[in-house]
Amino acid sequence: xxxxxxxxxxxxxxxxxxxxxxxxxxxxxxxxxxxxxxxxxxxxxxxxxxxxxxxxxxxxxxxxxxxxxxxxxxxxxxxxxxxxxxxxxxxxxxxxxxxxxxxxxxxxxxxxxxxxxxx
Amino acid sequence: xxxxxxxxxxxxxxxxxxxxxxxxxxxxxxxxxxxxxxxxxxxxxxxxxxxxxxxxxxxxxxxxxxxxxxxxxxxxxxxxxxxxxxxxxxxxxxxxxxxxxxxxxxxxxxx
Numbered sequence: 001x002x003x004x005x006x007x008x009x010x011x012x013x014x015x016x017x018x019x020x021x022x023x024x025x026x027x028x029x030x031x032x033x034x035x036x037x038x039x040x041x042x043x044x045x046x047x048x049x050x051x052x053x054x055x056x057x058x059x060x061x062x063x064x065x066x067x068x069x070x071x072x073x074x075x076x077x078x079x080x081x082x083x084x085x086x087x088x089x090x091x092x093x094x095x096x097x098x099x100x101x102x103x104x105x106x107x108x109x110x111x112x113x114x115x116x117x118x119x
Numbered sequence: 120x121x122x123x124x125x126x127x128x129x130x131x132x133x134x135x136x137x138x139x140x141x142x143x144x145x146x147x148x149x150x151x152x153x154x155x156x157x158x159x160x161x162x163x164x165x166x167x168x169x170x171x172x173x174x175x176x177x178x179x180x181x182x183x184x185x186x187x188x189x190x191x192x193x194x195x196x197x198x199x200x201x202x203x204x205x206x207x208x209x210x211x212x213x214x215x216x217x218x219x220x221x222x223x224x225x226x227x228x229x230x
């Protein structure tokens with residue numbers, strides 16, 4: 001059973017360009033979470049999605065950032081007009097359920113991350 | 120505001136030593152506390168703790184939760200160089216499993 005897949009693993013963009021980060025959840029998982037990790041900091045929640053629905057985007061900047069999880073295909077985190085401060089590692093996680101019951105089936109499993117560098 | 124604080128931020132030990140990593144939290148609507156190990160890639164799941172005083176063990180790693188004092192510890196006995204990593208503590212909160220992470224403890228185990 002393949003784990004959470006993310007691509008690309010490394011992405012370099014110039015200021016003003018767009019960055020597209022992709023995440024394929026574990027097989028059977030329909031809940032996806034995106035986190036950002038700045039250097040020397042912990043992971044910060046950005047957005048939680050189910051298929052075709054954004055459930056909670058409270059951690060995502062209001063401008064330039066968007067996320068989607070279509071019926072078919074991977075989840076996409078899109079950053080428009082990137083700035084140097086967007087340089088970070090972006091991690092995706094998936095879970096089987098997300099019921100807030102602290103159950104093993106709700107455990108989030110992480111992908112290897114995409115390291116975005118903005119020049 | 121929900122927060123999770125880990126200490127120490129970094130730790131250097133020699134192989135064979137025992138280490139204790141700390142995690143304290145202040146959150147509304149606590150569901151569970153999780154520990155992850157992060158090497159230069161994906162954080163890998165270690166433990167999920169929901170009940171006070173019940174120790175979870177996996178090999179040389181163990182962890183326990185105190186819901187009254189709002190903290191957890193992660194113990195690693197007989198450390199090995201392969202234990203070198205950042206250890207992340209996260210608290211699950213809210214109506215779904217939203218995770219609030221601490222900044223991590225960077226552990227370096229020297230031969």
